[in-house]
Amino acid sequence: MIALLIPALASAFDSVFHDGFEFPPNHGSPLGSNLDGVVDWSTSYTFVDAMKQSRDWITQDTDGGVWDTGDEACLDRDDNGYLRSLAPVLSNPGCSSPSYNAVATLFSFGDLAGHYPSGRYIVSYDGNATISYHFAAQKNLALSQPGRDVVDVDASQGGWMMRLTAIDTANPPRAIHVWMPGFDEHSGPAQLFHPDFLALVRRNRVLRFMDWMNTNNSGQQEFAQRPRLDDVRWTTGGGVPLEMMVELANRLDADPWFTMPHRASDDYLTRFAQRVHALLQTNRRVYVEYSNEVWNGQFTQSAYAAAMGSAAYGNVASAYERQLSWYGQRSAQTCELWKSAWGSQASRITCVLGAQAANAWTQQQAADCPLWTAGAPCTAHGLDAVAIAPYIGGYLGSPSTQDTVAAWSLDTLFDELTVGGALAGGPGGGALALSAGWIDAHRSVAAARGLHLVSYEGGQHLVGYSGAENNAALTALFTGANRDARMGTVYASHLAQWRDHGGELFMHFTASGGYDKWGSWGAVEYIDTPATPKQQALLQFIAANPCWWPGCE
Structure with a gap:
C-alpha cells in the first residue's frame, strides 16, 4: 500500500506543510544536516509507523x-x-x-x-x-x-x-x-514522517542520508539487495529505502545527499540513479558521494579500497597511496554512471569527493589519482566538490590528556575551544584556529583543481576515544558543554569561520542524538525539546546568512 501511495504524496503534502510560505522554509539556507540513524534506541522518532x-x-x-x-x-x-x-x-x-x-x-x-x-x-x-x-x-x-x-x-x-x-x-x-x-491505518500511510521530525529538519537545504543508508561497513552490492518499502523494518541491512529518502527530500524541498555502498556494482549505481531521477522533484539537486570516509581505517570500506587499489595498480607507491588513488577512481566512475543515467539533466548532480579534514594531501591524492594511468586525474570525470569534516575540539578526547581535560571547568574548556592555551602542547589559538587551518589548506587544493569546498559533517567533536570514552568525568564535562549556552556562541563562530575561509555548503552532524560517552552529536538531544543552544545557533545562522556561493539559489 505504501509503495502505491508515494508518487502522489508530495503535492498533497505540500499544500498543507507549505501553507503560508512564499518560499520553502529552507530557501536560501547555507546549511544542511546529516540525519540520525534509524534504530529503535534513537532519540528521533522519525516515522509515524513505529514498526x-x-x-x-x-x-x-x-x-x-x-x-x-x-x-x-x-x-x-x-x-x-x-x-x-x-x-x-x-x-x-x-x-x-x-x-x-x-x-x-x-x-x-x-x-x-x-x-x-x-x-x-x-x-x-x-x-x-x-x-x-x-x-x-x-x-x-x-x-x-x-x-x-x-x-x-x-x-x-x-x-x-x-x-x-x-x-x-x-x-x-x-x-x-x-x-x-x-x-x-487511515491517516498514517499518507503522513509517513512524524511532524516533530519534519519540524526539526525543515530549515536544512540538504539532507545527508549516510546513516539512513547504513553506509559504513555496508554489504550491499546488487540492486536486488536494497531495502524495500514493504520490509517489516528499516533498522537492519541496507537501512531506509531510497524511495523514502527521496520522498522526504521532496516534502521538505531539500536536496538529498546519497553515500553509495562501497561494494555497489555499476548496475546498482545506475539503477539507483535512475530511480532517484524518476522520483525526485525536478527543481531539486542531488549530491552523490562514493561511500563515507574511505580514508578512515576504522571502516571496512577503507580496507576494501586498499585491497582494490593493490589489485588494480600492483605493488607501486605506498599502500595508502594505492587506496586513495583507487578511491578517487571509483568516485569518478560513480559520478560518470550517475550523470550518464540522468542524461540531459546531469547538471543537477553534484559529485562529491571526500577527504580527511586534518590532511589536505588526502584530497590531492584522490582528486589527482595518479596511479589510475588510464583515467587520471579523477577531476576530469565530472567531480564537482571536495567535502571535509572541519570539526572542532576532537583532540580534547585523547587518552593521553584525558585526566587533565577531565579536571577542567567549563570555563577552561570553552577558553581552549575559542582562544587556546589551556592544554599544554595544544594547537595555537585553540580548536577554532586549528579548524580554520584545515579549511584554508583544503580550499587551496580544491581551488587549484576547480572543485568547490563543502563539508559533509561538522560541528563540535567533544568525545573520548581509544579508552577515554570510559572516563566518566570527561564525558560529564563534554556533555555539559554541549548543553551550555556558550556552545551556541562557539557554533556561531565555527559557521562564520567556515563562510569567511571559503567554504560553501555546510552539513552539520547530526540533526538529533542523545548525549553520552559515544558523543554529543545531535543539534538536539530529543526532538520534542528543540530549543537547544546548538539548534538555535544553526537556525540563527540560516536566518542571517543566505547562501553566498554562485548558483546556490
Missing part, C-alpha cells in the same frame, strides 16, 4: 526467563522479514540447537527518558497471531479487535515490547504497522 524503527526480532524463552536466546539465525522469515512461523528452520545457516518459544521486538528502548510520544498506539496487521505488549505498553482489550490492537503507552516508563507467542502458519501476521498517537 519501521523497531529492533530486529529477538528470540526468547519465556519458560526459562531467557531474554535473548541468540537463535535469530533460526527464524522462519519471508522476503520482507515477517515471521511465517515460530518453528526454527534448522537448515538456515548458523542455526544450531534453538531453544526459544517466543519472538519479540522493541520500541524506543534506549535512554530516551520519556522523550517519545505517550498515548494510544494502533497496531494494525493482516493474518493471525497471539501478540502481547510489555513494559511501557498495555493492550486496551475493550477497544482492540482482530487485526487491530489498541495499545496504551506511557513513555515515562521507558521503552516497550511486542511479543509473538503463537503464529497461524496458514495465515501468518504480515503488513504489521504500529501507528503513533494521532495516526492510524
Whole structure:
C-alpha cells in the first residue's frame, strides 16, 4: 500500500506543510544536516509507523526467563522479514540447537527518558497471531479487535515490547504497522514522517542520508539487495529505502545527499540513479558521494579500497597511496554512471569527493589519482566538490590528556575551544584556529583543481576515544558543554569561520542524538525539546546568512 501511495504524496503534502510560505522554509539556507540513524534506541522518532524503527526480532524463552536466546539465525522469515512461523528452520545457516518459544521486538528502548510520544498506539496487521505488549505498553482489550490492537503507552516508563507467542502458519501476521498517537491505518500511510521530525529538519537545504543508508561497513552490492518499502523494518541491512529518502527530500524541498555502498556494482549505481531521477522533484539537486570516509581505517570500506587499489595498480607507491588513488577512481566512475543515467539533466548532480579534514594531501591524492594511468586525474570525470569534516575540539578526547581535560571547568574548556592555551602542547589559538587551518589548506587544493569546498559533517567533536570514552568525568564535562549556552556562541563562530575561509555548503552532524560517552552529536538531544543552544545557533545562522556561493539559489 505504501509503495502505491508515494508518487502522489508530495503535492498533497505540500499544500498543507507549505501553507503560508512564499518560499520553502529552507530557501536560501547555507546549511544542511546529516540525519540520525534509524534504530529503535534513537532519540528521533522519525516515522509515524513505529514498526519501521523497531529492533530486529529477538528470540526468547519465556519458560526459562531467557531474554535473548541468540537463535535469530533460526527464524522462519519471508522476503520482507515477517515471521511465517515460530518453528526454527534448522537448515538456515548458523542455526544450531534453538531453544526459544517466543519472538519479540522493541520500541524506543534506549535512554530516551520519556522523550517519545505517550498515548494510544494502533497496531494494525493482516493474518493471525497471539501478540502481547510489555513494559511501557498495555493492550486496551475493550477497544482492540482482530487485526487491530489498541495499545496504551506511557513513555515515562521507558521503552516497550511486542511479543509473538503463537503464529497461524496458514495465515501468518504480515503488513504489521504500529501507528503513533494521532495516526492510524487511515491517516498514517499518507503522513509517513512524524511532524516533530519534519519540524526539526525543515530549515536544512540538504539532507545527508549516510546513516539512513547504513553506509559504513555496508554489504550491499546488487540492486536486488536494497531495502524495500514493504520490509517489516528499516533498522537492519541496507537501512531506509531510497524511495523514502527521496520522498522526504521532496516534502521538505531539500536536496538529498546519497553515500553509495562501497561494494555497489555499476548496475546498482545506475539503477539507483535512475530511480532517484524518476522520483525526485525536478527543481531539486542531488549530491552523490562514493561511500563515507574511505580514508578512515576504522571502516571496512577503507580496507576494501586498499585491497582494490593493490589489485588494480600492483605493488607501486605506498599502500595508502594505492587506496586513495583507487578511491578517487571509483568516485569518478560513480559520478560518470550517475550523470550518464540522468542524461540531459546531469547538471543537477553534484559529485562529491571526500577527504580527511586534518590532511589536505588526502584530497590531492584522490582528486589527482595518479596511479589510475588510464583515467587520471579523477577531476576530469565530472567531480564537482571536495567535502571535509572541519570539526572542532576532537583532540580534547585523547587518552593521553584525558585526566587533565577531565579536571577542567567549563570555563577552561570553552577558553581552549575559542582562544587556546589551556592544554599544554595544544594547537595555537585553540580548536577554532586549528579548524580554520584545515579549511584554508583544503580550499587551496580544491581551488587549484576547480572543485568547490563543502563539508559533509561538522560541528563540535567533544568525545573520548581509544579508552577515554570510559572516563566518566570527561564525558560529564563534554556533555555539559554541549548543553551550555556558550556552545551556541562557539557554533556561531565555527559557521562564520567556515563562510569567511571559503567554504560553501555546510552539513552539520547530526540533526538529533542523545548525549553520552559515544558523543554529543545531535543539534538536539530529543526532538520534542528543540530549543537547544546548538539548534538555535544553526537556525540563527540560516536566518542571517543566505547562501553566498554562485548558483546556490
